Amino acid sequence: MPKDNGIGASPKRREDVRFLSGTGNYTDDIQVNGQAYVHFLRSDIAHAKINGIDLDAASAMPGVIKIFTGADFEGVGGIPCGWQITDRHGEPMQEPAHPVLAQGKVRYVGDQIAAVVAESVEQARDAAEAIEVDLEELPAVVDMKAALADGATKVHDDLTSNLCYDWGFVEENKPAVDAAFEAAAHVTTLELRNNRLVANPMEPRVAIGDFNRATGDSTLYTTSQNPHVIRLLMGAFVLGIPEHKLRVVAPDVGGGFGTKIFHYAEEAFCTFAAKSLNRAVKWTSTRSEAFISDAHGRDHVTKIELALDAENNFTAVRTDTHANMGAYLSTFAPSVPTWLHGTLMAGNYKTPLIYVNVKAVFTNTVPVDAYRGAGRPEATFQLERVVDKAARELGVDPIALRRQNFITEFPYATPVAVEYDTGDYHGTMDALENMADISGFEARRKASEARGKLRGFGVNCYIEACGIAPSNLVGQLGARAGLYESATVRVNATGGLVVMTGSHSHGQGHETSFPQVIAEMIGIDESMVEIVHGDTANTPMGMGTYGSRSIAVGGSAMVRATEKIIAKAKKIAAHLMEAADADIELKDGAFSVAGTDKSVAWGDVTLAAYVPHNYPLEDIEPGLEETAFYDPANFTYPSGAYACEVEVDPETGKVTIEAFNAADDFGNIINPMIVDGQVHGGIGQGIGQALLENAAYDENGQLLSASYMDYAMPRASDVPFYGVDHSSQTPCTHNPLGVKGCGEAGAIGSPPAVINAVVDALRSGGHDIHHIDMPVSPSRVWQAMNG
Amino acid sequence: MSQVTMTVNGKEMSGAAEGRTLLSQFLRETLGLTGTHVGCDTSQCGACVVHVDGVAIKACTMLALEAEGASVDTIEGQAAPDGTLNALQQAFQDHHGLQCGFCTPGMIMSAADLLKNNPQPTEAEVRHHLEGNICRCTGYHNIVKAILAASGQDVSSIAAE
Numbered sequence: 001m002p003k004d005n006g007i008g009a010s011p012k013r014r015e016d017v018r019f020l021s022g023t024g025n026y027t028d029d030i031q032v033n034g035q036a037y038v039h040f041l042r043s044d045i046a047h048a049k050i051n052g053i054d055l056d057a058a059s060a061m062p063g064v065i066k067i068f069t070g071a072d073f074e075g076v077g078g079i080p081c082g083w084q085i086t087d088r089h090g091e092p093m094q095e096p097a098h099p100v101l102a103q104g105k106v107r108y109v110g111d112q113i114a115a116v117v118a119e120s121v122e123q124a125r126d127a128a129e130a131i132e133v134d135l136e137e138l139p140a141v142v143d144m145k146a147a148l149a150d151g152a153t154k155v156h157d158d159l160t161s162n163l164c165y166d167w168g169f170v171e172e173n174k175p176a177v178d179a180a181f182e183a184a185a186h187v188t189t190l191e192l193r194n195n196r197l198v199a200n201p202m203e204p205r206v207a208i209g210d211f212n213r214a215t216g217d218s219t220l221y222t223t224s225q226n227p228h229v230i231r232l233l234m235g236a237f238v239l240g241i242p243e244h245k246l247r248v249v250a251p252d253v254g255g256g257f258g259t260k261i262f263h264y265a266e267e268a269f270c271t272f273a274a275k276s277l278n279r280a281v282k283w284t285s286t287r288s289e290a291f292i293s294d295a296h297g298r299d300h301v302t303k304i305e306l307a308l309d310a311e312n313n314f315t316a317v318r319t320d321t322h323a324n325m326g327a328y329l330s331t332f333a334p335s336v337p338t339w340l341h342g343t344l345m346a347g348n349y350k351t352p353l354i355y356v357n358v359k360a361v362f363t364n365t366v367p368v369d370a371y372r373g374a375g376r377p378e379a380t381f382q383l384e385r386v387v388d389k390a391a392r393e394l395g396v397d398p399i400a401l402r403r404q405n406f407i408t409e410f411p412y413a414t415p416v417a418v419e420y421d422t423g424d425y426h427g428t429m430d431a432l433e434n435m436a437d438i439s440g441f442e443a444r445r446k447a448s449e450a451r452g453k454l455r456g457f458g459v460n461c462y463i464e465a466c467g468i469a470p471s472n473l474v475g476q477l478g479a480r481a482g483l484y485e486s487a488t489v490r491v492n493a494t495g496g497l498v499v500m501t502g503s504h505s506h507g508q509g510h511e512t513s514f515p516q517v518i519a520e521m522i523g524i525d526e527s528m529v530e531i532v533h534g535d536t537a538n539t540p541m542g543m544g545t546y547g548s549r550s551i552a553v554g555g556s557a558m559v560r561a562t563e564k565i566i567a568k569a570k571k572i573a574a575h576l577m578e579a580a581d582a583d584i585e586l587k588d589g590a591f592s593v594a595g596t597d598k599s600v601a602w603g604d605v606t607l608a609a610y611v612p613h614n615y616p617l618e619d620i621e622p623g624l625e626e627t628a629f630y631d632p633a634n635f636t637y638p639s640g641a642y643a644c645e646v647e648v649d650p651e652t653g654k655v656t657i658e659a660f661n662a663a664d665d666f667g668n669i670i671n672p673m674i675v676d677g678q679v680h681g682g683i684g685q686g687i688g689q690a691l692l693e694n695a696a697y698d699e700n701g702q703l704l705s706a707s708y709m710d711y712a713m714p715r716a717s718d719v720p721f722y723g724v725d726h727s728s729q730t731p732c733t734h735n736p737l738g739v740k741g742c743g744e745a746g747a748i749g750s751p752p753a754v755i756n757a758v759v760d761a762l763r764s765g766g767h768d769i770h771h772i773d774m775p776v777s778p779s780r781v782w783q784a785m786n787g
Numbered sequence: 788m789s790q791v792t793m794t795v796n797g798k799e800m801s802g803a804a805e806g807r808t809l810l811s812q813f814l815r816e817t818l819g820l821t822g823t824h825v826g827c828d829t830s831q832c833g834a835c836v837v838h839v840d841g842v843a844i845k846a847c848t849m850l851a852l853e854a855e856g857a858s859v860d861t862i863e864g865q866a867a868p869d870g871t872l873n874a875l876q877q878a879f880q881d882h883h884g885l886q887c888g889f890c891t892p893g894m895i896m897s898a899a900d901l902l903k904n905n906p907q908p909t910e911a912e913v914r915h916h917l918e919g920n921i922c923r924c925t926g927y928h929n930i931v932k933a934i935l936a937a938s939g940q941d942v943s944s945i946a947a948e
Contacts, residue, residue, distance in 0.1 A: 016880040019888025020872055020895065022822020022862035029821035122807070202826045202834060202889040202923050254824075254889030255923050287827035507887030507924045677883045677929060684926025708831035708921070716917035716927040721910075721945055746926070 006520035007737075010673035013512040015505070024252040027206035027223050032280035035208065036065055038270065039124035040283070041114040041131055042292065043106035046140035046364040046701020047153070050104060050133065053114060058130040063123030065277060067131070068115045068269070070103035076272065079265055080237040081329040082229075084478040085338050085360070088168035093360070095164075096156040098328040100238065100265045100272070106135065107155055107327035108364050109703055110292030115269055117281055140701035144301060144322040144361040155327055155362040164325050164334065164360035169342040173415060177355040180316035184307035188390035194378045195774045196299035196324065196695040197688075198711060199371045201506075203254020204285040205294065209270030213278050217245050220271045224250040225260045225504050226544020229481065231536050233263040233331070239272055243536075246271075250534045253506035257685070258370040259294045260506065261546050262331035266293070291706040296695055297371020299324035300337060304382040306390050314405045316353040317345055319382065323360045323368075330369035334360065339477050340375030340465070346414035347383045348425045348461040348639060349405040354415045364701040370546065372685055372747040376464045384460035384752035388759070389770050398756070399459055403429060410730075418465060420637045424665060425461060427728035431663035432459070432641040435723045441645070444658075445764065454648040455658070456761025460752040462642070465635040466741035467552030467732075484631040485549070486540040487558040489518070489565050491624035493610035495603035499561075500532045502542010503554030508678070508743065510550060513671040517555060517737065521562050523588040524602060540627055548741030551670060552636050552732070559736045560628035568620060572605045575616045636732045636740040640664035642683075644753035648761045653782030655691055655758055661723035662749060667731040667740035675742045679724045682746015688714035689747075690754035694775050712775070793854045795820065796864025804851035811835040813851035814861060822862040822892050826921070833920030836893040836900075837861045843900035845893075845919070862892035865899070875899055875937045882942070884933035886924035893920050898934045907938050 003009040018024050055067045079098040086092055101112050114131055118124035139153045146152060147162040155162055168174065181187060208221040218241055224230050227248040234248075235241040253260060266283050273281045285293065300323050307316040323337030342356040391398035406425040413419045441457050448455035468474065471482035486502040499514060515529035532538055542554065570584040573591035577584075583594045592599035608615055609624040645659040662679055669675050692712035696704045705711040731738030751774060758776050762769045762785060772784050792801040795818060802817035814820045814837070823846055826832035835846040838860040866872050872880065875898055885891040894917070901908055901916040908916070913934050914927070922930060936942045 012880050013883065015888070016885060017870075017872070019885055019891050020862075020876040020879055021866045021870070022820070022892050024822070024888050026821070026824070026889065028825075029815075031816075122805070200923055202832060202887065202921065203824070204826065252888065254826075255887040257923070287829065287832070509886070673883050677886060677925060680926035680928040681886065681924045682926070684928075685923070687926075707829045708827050709829050713831075713921050713923070714926075715921065716914040716931060717911075719927055721931070722926065722928055 005526055006516055007670050009516060010671055011512060011516070011526060013509045015509065015511045026203055026252045026254055027208065027221050028284050030208060030221050030251070032208055032210050035280035035282045036117050036119060036277065037121040037124050038115050038117045038273065038281050038283045039121060039128050040112045040266065041116065041128040043111040043113055044109055045106060045135055045137050046109050047138040048106050048135035049138060050102060050106065050113065051136050052134040054132040058116065058127040061123065061127040061130055063119035064127045065117045065119065067127070068101060068273065069113070070099055070101040073100045076100060077238040077240065079263060079268065080233055081334065082233065082331045082480050083335040084480065085165045085167055085334040086478065087165040088171055093165035093334055094159045095329060096159055100268050108366055109701055110366055111327070112265060115273070117273055117277065140364040142363055142365060142697050142699055142701050144324055144363060147361050147363050148359065155364055162362040164362055167338050167358045169338070169356045170416065173353060174355045177316050177318050177353045180353045181305065181307045181318060184315055185310040186308045186394060188306045188386055188393055189303065190386045190389055190771060191303045192382060192385060192771060193773045194298045194300040194302065194381055195689060195693070196368070197297045197371055197693050198291055198695050199257040199259035199294060199297055200713060201255030201257055201260065204287055204290045205260065205264065205266065206284045207267045207270040208280060208282040209274030210280040211274040211278060217247065218271050218275055219247045219249065220267055221249045221251065222267050223253050223260055224248070225253065225256040225506055225546055227504065227534060227536050228502060228541050229544055230263050230267060234268050234271060238268045247537045250504060256506045257372045258297065258374055258546060261544070262295055262369055288707050291711065292366055292703055295330040295369035296326065296366050297368065298378060299368050300378045302382050304386045306386045308390060312394060312396060312401060312404060314349050314351040317351050319345065319356050321358045323358055324365065325360050325362050326365045326367035327362060328367050330367040333367060333369040335479070336370050336375045341379045343416050343418045344376050344379035344463060344465060345383060345416050347380065348407060348463050350407045352415060365697055372682065373744045374547070376744065377748045377751065380462045380748050381752050385755060385771065388756045399429065402461055418635060420463070421634060421733045422730035423637060423639045424728050424730050425639060428639060428663040428665050429641045431725045431728050432643055432661060435661040435663065435725055436643040448647050454650055454761040454765040456646050456648065456757040456759065456764060457643065458753045458756025458760055459641065459643045460749065460756060461640065462745070462749040463637055463639045464744060464748050466548035466638055466744065467632055467636040468547040468549055469632055469635045471631050481543065483543055484629050485553040485557045486542040486627065486629045487554065487561045488540050488625065488627040489558065489561040491565060491606050491609070493607050495528060495606045497529045498532055499529065499558055500539040501554050501558060502539055502544065503550040504533050504545040506545070508545065508550060509671070509674045513551065513674055514555065514558060516670050517558060518562055521559070521566065522586065522602060548743035551737065551739050552735055552741045553630060553632055555737055555739060556632065556735045557628050557630035560630050561626045564626035564628065565624060568624060569605045571616065571620055572608050573600050576600050576604065576608060576614065633734040636667070636735070638664060638666050638740040638742065638745055640745060640749055642749040642753040644757040646754065646757040646761055648758065648781060650765060650785060653778035653785065655776055655781060657687055657720050657754070660720060662746065663725040663728060664742065664745050665728045665730055666726060666742045667729055668738040669726055669729070670739065672726065675726060676724050678742045679746045680722055682744060683722050683750045684714055684719055685747045686750025687719055687754060690751040690774050690776060692718065692775050789852060791851050791855050793856065794858045796860060806850070806852060808851045809847050810849040810851050810854050811846035814846060820861050820863050824889055824892055826889065831921065833897060834890050834893040836896040836920065838896060838900065843897055862895060865895060875902065878933040878937035882929050882933040882936055884925065884929045890920060890922045894922065894930055901934070902938055907940065910935065
């Protein structure tokens, strides 16, 4: 019988009640007394010199309070980058200045030229239209390879070129990798593009700066996945405000998917302007603005080669990738194509030799940074596509080729610097084969063909590195932050608990799942535990939620703090029962003395902690509140096998997803319902990337798909019901819950399955096609079929 | 600015609106009913769906002044006065049909309109009806399942919640 409380149960989400009744508290729902509104005048030219800005007419418009330009931010820090990459030659990456408002030049369509603060948002918009900007258009750099050509226009005049870094990994392995390719019995080569995407959480970004002149305190309300990170970056590096004078609040946040990790100029602007004007200043992004100001994702161009010996064992992998950084370095941009991508190139396979080269390139486009999966989808896509192509070239079954090369012994040290602690790749593949009804495929294909359609089946595996991760390791790799997580567990006198966590929930359901862990540990009902998150004023310094790290790192911090609580509570219980500490057991919310019938309830002990009349005051302090910071020993390594079945209409090129099945190994699972939902959402986004989504620029740097009229978001009719299976569970060995994280798997594992299926379908129709770039739109498929 | 009066969730409400003020903006900012969300500016996302005189519309496609005298129902009026969720809202909670919650008000109002006109929709009809409502979190699986369940259909054969 399923559990109804604690770890492994699926209680209904408590946060749903407010979201279902329209009583959530999203940032745009907040109105601060006397707030003014800001509208940003953004460049509609990709690359230009600013010769002058005439504010006279605009400043005289009704309701205008003040118009800011780059000149107002001289002496203020720029938007910092949180990760420094060292290149193949030991040199640091090129790191351009990133002003809050443009200074001297605009570098992408969307770059902020001026900020109009007015009494209403309409007045601010009206006035922005009256600003006269003299822009001298410069050639735009859009294509990455053209950006690196001799004589290319430079995005940043003070850098030596448009090359941010040329990264080799592992550089010392290169000669051995090259030799393995010389010796290979077979080499499969594939060139592909991982399409540029826009994350598109349904809630656009919002920032409200507030300032209290009496206390000198600044407050920023913002749509963030990590309010403490914003406080540190903005306070220390941009505005020079110490943490104790700056509060950052991220209340209900309507989805993140990575794009709400980063510190954005609009946040710094609103905080700065509120202090300067002594008035709250609010910015609410429109969706059109989001397309040209939220950091984009992916945008890699890759050549991958796979070497095999005569027995079809993988002997080496070699890749050459160009990764688009856009015009400026967003907060974690440099880490995505490097440490979050190169370290995953072993995938699920025991390939002994791997070399990854990545050239990161500046272009006149929106900055690119982490989007759900961040580097790992790019790694998985190229690897699983080239393995599929190799199987086809060799005439072997793609599942058999994968199984033959699976890593089967753990821990496993890859040649790309990470050590997988656990996994069972045959186990997830077995589960997938059970779900996907492979034996019935030929009959389904014949039925499709009878209707004039082509049917294809595609499979792939994935491995990801989650729960980022040991601070000392990421520090060596260039991170300018620690990556621990924190929790304070406060037990109230009558026994209820409040957990203040540095993790942030923006759809993941922490308010429901985190209490399940504590309920399990103490043996009480989940309803006795409340979660507080999202406000630097009442949570300990934490690094926030991304990289599938909440339960693995934040949950572990909560466990550690709760262990301290239980240890102290046992001392109190021992005193109350006049027994030795070591003899006290905690079960089902009661403390007992081993081997006796003596016991005291949880609530008796918590009350004693706060009413310490009969209490060991000489040994321990009153009260019951503990904090823990948890810094993991390693990443976690979820893995899985996914399968997609498609039908292609040869008349139109339209692809429909007929079935999608996913078998994941997330280690132990706290709330199966929430985990399934996370996988569903990831698959939906992965299908979106594979079939529909594309942030397309023209040669002048204009974003052609800059609204929902042009950027094809997946809709309900584009996807089927998904099959998901989590029966294969190999617990993580180095965190106390044995959990691995599940937030990104669906988005990482699904695009290659879709494309593998489409290629399979087209080949079944006699088309000699090995690859089509994403998104496989009807026009691309039709063109591939019709040459 | 003009004064506009409408019946919102059964209660007469008035406020000032410019000619260009959208109904979505009027509900959120003037009446303080922030449950109606704005997720785009091209009338694509559906987060702002409300019912005007019993018909589901995107509140961003209508001017506040056009709603003069109309009866408007929003997400805030869906639960019982004591807070008990209605059957559709409850199905969304039971089947995990929401994650971040931002698209949810529009999903509920749109699905309520479907079930009013088609009490036993097929899966394909549900998916087609949601063409104008974008969700980025759920991959739609549990939204479609919740709507089918709310219509009284057996969803136990649909894979995993």
